[in-house]
Structures are given as structure tokens and as C-alpha cells.
Amino acid sequence: MSVKRLTGGYTITAGGRTQPLKLTTTRAGYGVRYWYCCPCCGRRCAVLYVTHQQVACRQCCGLHYASQSESTQERMMRSVYRRRLALWGRFEPLSVLGLLPMSPYLFMKPPRMHWQTFEARRGEVMDYERRFWKVEKAILTRLFTNHDGAR
Template sequence: MLAAAPSGDFQMISIVMAKLRVEECLSLDINRLNRQGMLRPGTSSTVRWYRGKEEVGSIRVRALSNVVIELSYLFGRRELVHYKVGLTWTPCHFSGQRPWFICPGCGKRVGKLYAPGKYFLCRHCYDLAYQSQRESRGDRLLRRAWRLRGKLGLKPWEPIVEKPPRMHWKTFLRLREEILWLELEALKEIHREIDRLAKRVERLFGT
């Protein structure tokens, strides 16, 4: 495993970033780098990320050999970060080989690295999950309520006042009651989540 930073840095980053989702992070995909020829030894390339038309990040990738690349980028617009990441290759089912990153944080073989913090590590090091895995009970309740609101032609939190044309009153009253119950339970759950988060922060930082 190639050293990229002190292990304590990785542990602290993992604690602080534990609630982030994969979809919210800059990422490097080993297969994309390979398809674009960025893993050929001696190659130096730039990967850029955009949000709409705005560039939100870039990184320099140098292929030092077929088993080592070097990453260079600015962190926080001021600090230049550069370190090496190991690669490994495994045979494909039919022909050729597939590349993998060796995570600088844990040494696992992975296809993607993520950077919600200072370093590009695997999602396990940062305790990242996909959006569907991070969905709380409050999220699920709100999603159900808003889906029912759609049947009434309403936006989230818009007052439920008028019955849609051609809808039976019995159906309207049932939907309204269910929506109000779901939203009330969701708010209760959100308050509980905030309390749990506040207690967690207090335990971590003693505030």
C-alpha cells in the first residue's frame, strides 16, 4: 500500500464525512481513465469536473508506470496535494486485463476513488453510501407524502384546500388525511435525527 497521508487524517476525515453520499463527491473512475488512455506509462492528463458549465475541480494524473499513477491537484484552492496511487490488473473473462486502483487509505482493490475531503480514497474509507442507502425514515415518509400530493396536483407543503375536479370527496379526504399524517411523522423523525446528530457532534468535539 502506498502512503498518501498519515492514517490519522483518514480516520478523522471518515468520521466527519460519514453522512456524505457518493453522488455528492468528486470521483475518479479507473475504467474511464483506461478508456481515455490515461494509464499508459509516461502519459500526463487532466481530469475536470463540471456542474453545468461551471468547472468545479480538476486533477493532474501522471502514469509513472503500469502499476503506479501520481495525482496532483489543489485542495481548498491553495494547498497543492500530490501523492501516488497503486494500480493492479486482473484478467478479463474473454481477453485483456482490467485495471483497479489500490486505495491509498486501506489498500483495497477498487474501481473508483472519491474525494469529499483532501484525498481520493475508496467509499469505505469515507463511509460513503449511495443516496438510496442513506435515505432515512423521514425521507421515505416525505417521499410518500409528496407522491400523494402529486395526485392532488399540489407541490410539497402547499396547503391542501380544494378538491381536484372529478375526484370523489371520500378519496380526497382519505388522501388529505394520509398526507398530513405522513408529513407530521416525517417532521417528528427529522427532529429526532437532528437530536441524534447534535449528540454525536457533542460526543466527538465536546461542545
């Protein structure tokens, strides 16, 4: 792969194929923001991906984010961790997958946080976790229940 600067912009060569690479700008609060124009679709993007065939944006390459492939259950579990992290910070047991069942009542109030604020936020975390465990229970019941209805 090689990138060459020309007077009208850039050219990029990847996989033996040379494509023009254009830049565009937008105004930002700090000045000017530079963007790439996708050589395939012309879409403005911050990142271009190099494949063995082309240089293109995420959509033209057919890429997606991992979170777009998550099930409802996985998305809810990630959200539970994110909510716990927002309240308690980088508390080591939160990062261990096996300790998700730990009750939020077992975690202490963060320093310098008012009790009323802490209890309100902990209540929000607990409400969301209840919804998560309701979905989880339904999935586990479906998995471990025989087709004749016996467990």
C-alpha cells in the first residue's frame, strides 16, 4: 500500500489498484475538521479501511460493529456492566463476568457522593438488572425445559 500526494489531492494504491483519495472539510468549534471521501461511494468518513481489493468506508467494505451482532441478552448484560461502572467506577469484581450476580447492595457508596444521589442511582441500576434477570430467566427456562414441559 502506498499513498502519494498530488496537487489535486492524494492517490492511494492498495492491492495493485490505484484510487484517488479526496479530502473534505467541515467547520468545527476548534477550527476545521478534515474528512476522507470514500473512493467507492463518496460518503464523508473519518476512517477508511484497506482490504486486499480496495480502500473504502466501513459500509462499502461490508464491516459492522460487534455490538450490531449482539443479542438482546448480551446488549442488556453489557449495559448492566456499563451502569455499574458509571456508579462504582473501576471496581475489580465488576470486571469479572462470574460476579454479575452480586447484588448492588454489596457495593459501598462512592466517596463524596450524597446518600440520596447514591440510592437513586443504585435503584436505577437495580431496576435495570431486574429486567436483565427477567430476560435471562426466560432464556434459561427455555434452554433447560424439556419439550414435554418437565424440567
